Amino acid sequence: MIHMFVVQATIDIFLIDWERPKPVMSSKDGQKSEEGAVSIWRTYFVANEWNEIQTCRKINPILQLFTTVFFLHVVGFQYLASADPYSSFSLDSSQYRSGDSRVFRFALGACVFLIIGLIQWLFHTLFYERFICDEVREFVDLCSMANISVFIMQNAQYGYYIHGRSVHGRADTDMKDMYNQLKREEDNLCGHRGLLPNSEQQTFRAALPKRLRTQYDRVLNTLNMQTNQPASRMERGAGKAADSFLKSLEAYAVLNRFLSAFVDHSLRDLDYMVKDKLLFESILDVEFEDTTEKGFFYNDSGHSFDAVLFYGNETTLMIFDILHYITILFFSIVDLLAQNFVLAGCLTYLMDLILVEIRDSAGKKNLAKKTLVDERFLI
DSSP, X not given: OHHHHHHHTSOEEXXXXXXOOOOEEOTTTOOEESOOOOOSHHHHHHHHHHHHHTTOOSSOHHHHHHHHHIIIIIIOGGGGGBSXXXXXXXXXTTSOOOOBOHHHXXXXXXXXXXXXXXXXHHHIIIIIHHHTOOHHHHHHHHHHHHTEEEEEESSSSEEEEEOOOOTTSOOOOOHHHHHHHHHHHHTTXXXXXXXXXXXXXXXXXXXXXXXXXXXXXXXXXXXXXXXXXXXOTTTTTHHHHHHHHXXXXXXXXXXXXXXXXXXXXXXXXXXXXXXXXXXXXXXXXXXXXXXSSEEEXXXXXXXXXXXXXXXXXXXXXXXXIIIIIIIIIIHHHHXXXXXXXXXHHHHHHHHHHHHHHHHHHHHHHHHHHHHOOOGGGOO
């Protein structure tokens, strides 16, 4: 669990903006010239959406704890934990009742929690995602509408790529033009959103060449060295802040050109190939290809990049809740000391809020640092 928190809070992520400046008419000779600016608000919007889905889960923790406490305390499942064989859902003061067995009480709380969590997971996976809302796929759609691709490096040479390049060539437009773009897609009058021609595949697992990682680190390390360099007395204050901001803008532009050129196969010594994983690779979740000279983008199901979010680690979170967080380390200890499932549920919910807040704060700082987006615009 700690490893998952550290990995998710330290991933390398960059938002590739495919938008190009609009040609504007020169007032002198009426000729077109590339003087228009590209709006940054689309990048901020995608960054904020990523920031919001970092801690989204398939299971609602509030509903999970409330339902667990309801069945244990209100319905009376807790009375089944007595040491005698004559247990019931209600407590009759006129009849003898032995004390609770700590083993039975622990097993009962764990089983109720597990069954409720499994029901929530099945409902979300089989019904909610398909017919109501799928936050992960909606994020991919947002990237396509914003003309922004997302490049994620979970490890040094492994990560994920979300292809969000607009099939219309631009996204910095007004409402009418955007409606017409959506209408054209609906009527199949334009190309597909996929990375390859005539393909709808937008999400990939990426095994990256070492040279790409080296170039990427070189730009960021240069920026960090310049930013952390001690300032002279004359450079301190607003001048130092403005200089750091300008260097961040320059680094952002360099990374944007570099990664977009890599995706477009425009770099001579850096290239990649799109392919499907072999059956054995899929079963073992490994890649056998040599990435020394060339990278590989592996087609996925559309949800692979959620491995760097809470959303794709629900099994890990659930096991942690049951075996460590709820039933062993917290729920059972508090419950056994206080003999009160309600108090245990309230304290468990409080601890869950603290963990989510820590993950949100660390993820937000990392997102601002790696995407070079000003943290003040992340809400």
